[in-house]
Amino acid sequence: MSSGVYSALSGSVAKMQKLEVAVNNLANVSNIGFKASRVSFESLFSDVLQNSGGRGMNFTRTSARYTDFSQGDLKRTGQALDLAIQGQGFFKVAGEDGFQYTRRGNFTLDNEGNLVTATKGLQVIGEDGPVDLPHQEVLIDEKGRITAGGAQVGQINVYEVSDTEALRQKGNSLWELDKEGTDLPSADSGVVQGSLEQSNVNPLLLTTEVIETKRAYAAYLKTMKSFSEMAEKARQIGQLG
Numbered sequence: 001m002s003s004g005v006y007s008a009l010s011g012s013v014a015k016m017q018k019l020e021v022a023v024n025n026l027a028n029v030s031n032i033g034f035k036a037s038r039v040s041f042e043s044l045f046s047d048v049l050q051n052s053g054g055r056g057m058n059f060t061r062t063s064a065r066y067t068d069f070s071q072g073d074l075k076r077t078g079q080a081l082d083l084a085i086q087g088q089g090f091f092k093v094a095g096e097d098g099f100q101y102t103r104r105g106n107f108t109l110d111n112e113g114n115l116v117t118a119t120k121g122l123q124v125i126g127e128d129g130p131v132d133l134p135h136q137e138v139l140i141d142e143k144g145r146i147t148a149g150g151a152q153v154g155q156i157n158v159y160e161v162s163d164t165e166a167l168r169q170k171g172n173s174l175w176e177l178d179k180e181g182t183d184l185p186s187a188d189s190g191v192v193q194g195s196l197e198q199s200n201v202n203p204l205l206l207t208t209e210v211i212e213t214k215r216a217y218a219a220y221l222k223t224m225k226s227f228s229e230m231a232e233k234a235r236q237i238g239q240l241g
Contacts, residue, residue, distance in 0.1 A: 021065070039066075072103075081109070082194055083192065089158040109136060122174075135148070
């Protein structure tokens with residue numbers, strides 16, 4: 001089979017993977033604190049890669065899939081328990097199997113007065129453990145200090161992790177840190193009360209990317225069809241000979 005077929009096949013697979021990532025990002029464009037996934041590709045061009053991995057053919061393959069943790073826009077809500085992070089880092093919550101991390105700050109209070117996530121009811125972890133609040137009428141400054149009635153009643157920390165590549169997605173804008181990873185309170189990031197961080201997905205650019213990727217995928221399929229038709233004609237000519 002012609003090496004061109006393999007090149008076109010690898011290209012179509014790469015475009016399909018890119019399309020899947022783009023569509024998932026687009027589906028989460030309105031989710032609070034969502035971070036877009038990215039995928040990068042590489043082509044085997046050099047003689048070394050050709051001989052060891054490509055077997056004499058040019059093809060494209062996925063080189064990495066990663067998360068873009070860049071800052072999303074902050075939207076003012078005016079709700080006391082809506083919190084956003086300005087800068088790097090995460091809120092720390094108590095997951096079912098250990099600590100998890102999130103930038104989705106639309107928190108609420110449970111029946112015991114614990115500050116919890118709105119989606120799964122996970123307790124938010126502060127400086128001294130789970131954050132307990134007397135009521136929702138609290139003030140939270142940029143350092144995460146919680147005051148009510150003029151007295152400090154708690155502390156919310158923003159945590160940075162040693163390596164964002166050690167984070168694994170858990171769904172609902174939650175992340176879990178590998179055993180090799182560590183966290184520590186951030187010295188530079190701040191808490192913004194009454195605001196929520198929006199997803200860092202640009203819907204306009206992403207829609208354009210989806211359209212371009214679909215066109216490229218269709219072009220690869222057309223190329224493979226052309227190679228198949230040429231191979232069939234060559235086979236027929238060989239039979240006539």
